[in-house]
Amino acid sequence: MPDSVAIRPARAEDDEAIDSVIRAAFGASEYGHRGEAELVRILAADDDVMVSLVAERDGAIAGNVLFSRMDIEADGAPLAGAGLAPISVMPGLQGQGIGDALIRGGLAVLREQGAAISFVLGHESYYPRFGYSPELAARFASPFAGPHFMAMMLDSNAAWPLGGRADYASAFGRLG
Numbered sequence: 001m002p003d004s005v006a007i008r009p010a011r012a013e014d015d016e017a018i019d020s021v022i023r024a025a026f027g028a029s030e031y032g033h034r035g036e037a038e039l040v041r042i043l044a045a046d047d048d049v050m051v052s053l054v055a056e057r058d059g060a061i062a063g064n065v066l067f068s069r070m071d072i073e074a075d076g077a078p079l080a081g082a083g084l085a086p087i088s089v090m091p092g093l094q095g096q097g098i099g100d101a102l103i104r105g106g107l108a109v110l111r112e113q114g115a116a117i118s119f120v121l122g123h124e125s126y127y128p129r130f131g132y133s134p135e136l137a138a139r140f141a142s143p144f145a146g147p148h149f150m151a152m153m154l155d156s157n158a159a160w161p162l163g164g165r166a167d168y169a170s171a172f173g174r175l176g
């Protein structure tokens, strides 16, 4: 990542800039923008945001990652966990490690918060480098089950639950 980029927690005054980064990043992607900016606003209104970090470059927001609260049951007991979504880096600044730094920074904050597990729905060639595994996620019943659904224990020494259920925050179900 360039030295000129710093990762820090998002603040209320970053909201508009984060919105713009999300629209630019997803708008330029193969997926297109499918309501990710609205998702972030609903998650915040619902108080379901666990971690939101920004990458700042020359006083401008270059990227954002958000982790939201999930409702998870593992081996019959509740497990504290968060879903990674969305992540976005300004199109002109992608491929320089900013996304990597945002994700690693977010996972570190989640560990500090005592979360045990994180899920992501995304590209199989990107997220395994952080520790996300489709095999772990496959143990959890979810409407998103499939090869793009991955999970990681935030303590890499923790035993994998044998089975359970993982539900994203309600904002995900309310997206069109």
Ligand SMILES: CC(C)(COP(=O)(O)OP(=O)(O)OC[C@H]1O[C@@H](n2cnc3c(N)ncnc32)[C@H](O)[C@@H]1OP(=O)(O)O)[C@@H](O)C(=O)NCCC(=O)NCCS
Pocket (backbone or CB within 6 Å): 025, 026, 029, 031, 087, 088, 089, 090, 093, 094, 095, 096, 097, 098, 099, 100, 101, 121, 122, 123, 125, 126
């Ligand atoms: C995904 C994203 C956040 C990555 O940020 P970044 O700063 O470019 O990421 P990094 O520089 O840390 O890592 C680049 C790596 O990500 C890979 N990558 C980037 N976008 C990808 C995508 N959509 N699918 C698969 N791999 C992707 C690159 O190929 C590169 O891989 P390599 O290290 O093996 O060469 C950024 O590309 C983005 O904003 N994309 C548009 C929004 C989006 O698709 N978000 C994720 C939805 S699952």
